[in-house]
Amino acid sequence: MRRLRVKSSAGGYDVIVGRGAWRALRGLRGYSSTFILTEPGLWKHWGRRFSRDAGLPGASPLLVPAGESSKSLPWAGRxxxxxxxxxxxxxxxxxxxxxxxxxxxGGFVASTYMRGIDYVQAPTTILAQVDSSMGGKTAVNIRAMKNLVGTICAPRLVVSDPRVLASMTPRAFRSGLYEVVKHGILSGPGLFGWLEKILPGLRVSNAALLETLVVRAAQVKVDVVSRDEREAALRHVLNLGHTFGHAIEEATGYRRYLHGEAVAWGLLMVIRLAELAGRLDPANGKRMARLVRAVGPLPAVAGVREERVLGLLTRDKKAVGGKVLWILPERIGKVCETSDVPREAVARAFREVQRGEWNG
Ligand SMILES: NC(=O)c1ccc[n+]([C@@H]2O[C@H](COP(=O)([O-])OP(=O)(O)OC[C@H]3O[C@@H](n4cnc5c(N)ncnc54)[C@H](O)[C@@H]3O)[C@@H](O)[C@H]2O)c1
Ligand SMILES: [Zn+2]
Incomplete structure (x- = not known):
């Protein structure tokens, strides 16, 4: 079990990662009542163990349907x-x-209910355990615009038990691992080299290895958000691979790819873009691309319309005045932020990766 510490303007909070982490909830006292927000399938599978570990036996949770459409104002109201x-x-x-x-x-409701109550994140997907549960960003979607309305409000505690990942489908599991690869590129040779070794043989059933993976990947997010809670600049680096990724998700109506899969394509494209822009040595680019591919098969990106994706890039939330802010990998452990990238290089990076002309 590991305890990571996030620094925040409100004083900070612990992220407890490891088998048995849910038991840390027993230490939270002084509340008039405790409520659990979850999804029916997840609760059916894990509810009994979670409530026992958390010291809340017999808890009757508030349920929302699984899927992105629950992240809405109507559901927040309900x-x-x-x-x-x-x-x-x-x-x-x-x-x-x-x-x-x-x-x-849950974070959005908690941060606004009666002007704010405490909340805890107990993440159950890889993506949530290494990324979304930390940093205090909460949001709901409004129509087509993801995360349009939200707050920044730190959780009281984050408890990640990697055993819960055992029930993820192989595809969803891989999708989360692409975000872990992103963290590897951001972090440096230590985590990156370790991922090169373990990713090809990683199984959800290997709880000990998964625990180490979640701890190491979560640490990357903890470090970034501890330095920059409100995303002035530093937090942008977490957007690596997401500029192309978001555009691909949007161009395909959020139906064809899981988020991490779109990010995986986005990572490959931005690696190639960094090479074309003369910022990344091809030997390093090759290593990065190989790690993306090591996670496993990706649904094809053929047929996604180039003009549509390129048009959507400037609508990214990080774009300023129509200029795309690119996060480009320069080497393992270093990215740069720039708007100075020729449009032709962007189109070429997309096309070469899409057509399989460049595979790293
Ligand atoms: N707040 C942030 O900083 C931040 C950062 C990144 C992403 N996000 C948000 O996170 C969301 C995506 O998160 P996600 O990928 O976890 O999606 P998700 O919550 O929809 O979970 C993916 C699927 O896995 C299922 N599931 C969850 N836990 C499971 C388990 N243990 N076993 C089996 N199935 C399980 C869910 O029912 C769902 O079908 C997006 O809405 C995105 O905007 C937020
Ligand atoms: Zn992401």
Missing amino acids: VASELLERGADRRSMLIAFGGGVVGDL
């Missing part, structure tokens, strides 16, 4: 109403037990 009906007051606490969707929705 959850808040149910909290009220069940007697939640200003000194109640909410635990978000689920992936990034439940985490973002």
